[in-house]
Amino acid sequence: MASNWDDLERWMEGQQLPRGFEVLREPDWVEKFVRRMMTKALPDVAGHMTGTKAAQTSESKLYIGVKFKLPSGSDKNLLRLRVKEDVLRIDGLPGGGHEVVKLPKLVKPRICQATVRDGTLHVKLRKRPISRTYHEHSIYWP
Structure with missing residues (x-):
């Protein structure tokens, strides 16, 4: 650069x-x-692009891991974790804020493990498998 x-x-x-x-x-x-x-x-x-870099992602063969350092004053009763196939959203941060983390690969949003250790939120997400099968389709010839 x-x-x-x-x-x-x-x-x-x-x-x-x-x-x-x-x-x-x-x-x-x-x-x-x-x-x-x-x-x-x-x-x-x-x-x-200009984000706080508060979230770190790691990747293994089957899982994607996200570590997010929670700001001081975070209330465990307000904290919410929402997962889509390509994005993780952390709601309930101090000041009514939220953080959006773009995931490097697609995941299964229903399979998730989240824990807080030493003020850091650790999230483990299962990658969505890639379909290796071919699907045959008809071709229209006018």
Whole structure:
């Protein structure tokens, strides 16, 4: 990533920009501008790009593991865990907040084990198996 910004910086130095466009020669400004535009256009995706990195995912052959450091003041009675095939959502965080974790592979949402140890939520999810069978379909010839 850094080399791409270096290439951009070298290219921008050689450009003859009109007055007022000098700011485009600063790669940090360009990166911040792109990040703001992504946040406005796709807030869910931008949250994963710039996210707090509070959730860590790991993957084995059959399972996906998620570790989420719970913020101080989390109430165990309010905490809720919701799982879809591609996303894990933790509701009931302090301040009425929630955290959405995009999963690296599809999972079976009904098969889940969740525990809290030392202030960290550990979630174990079963991967959805890949179908190895072929399905034959007819072809229409007009």
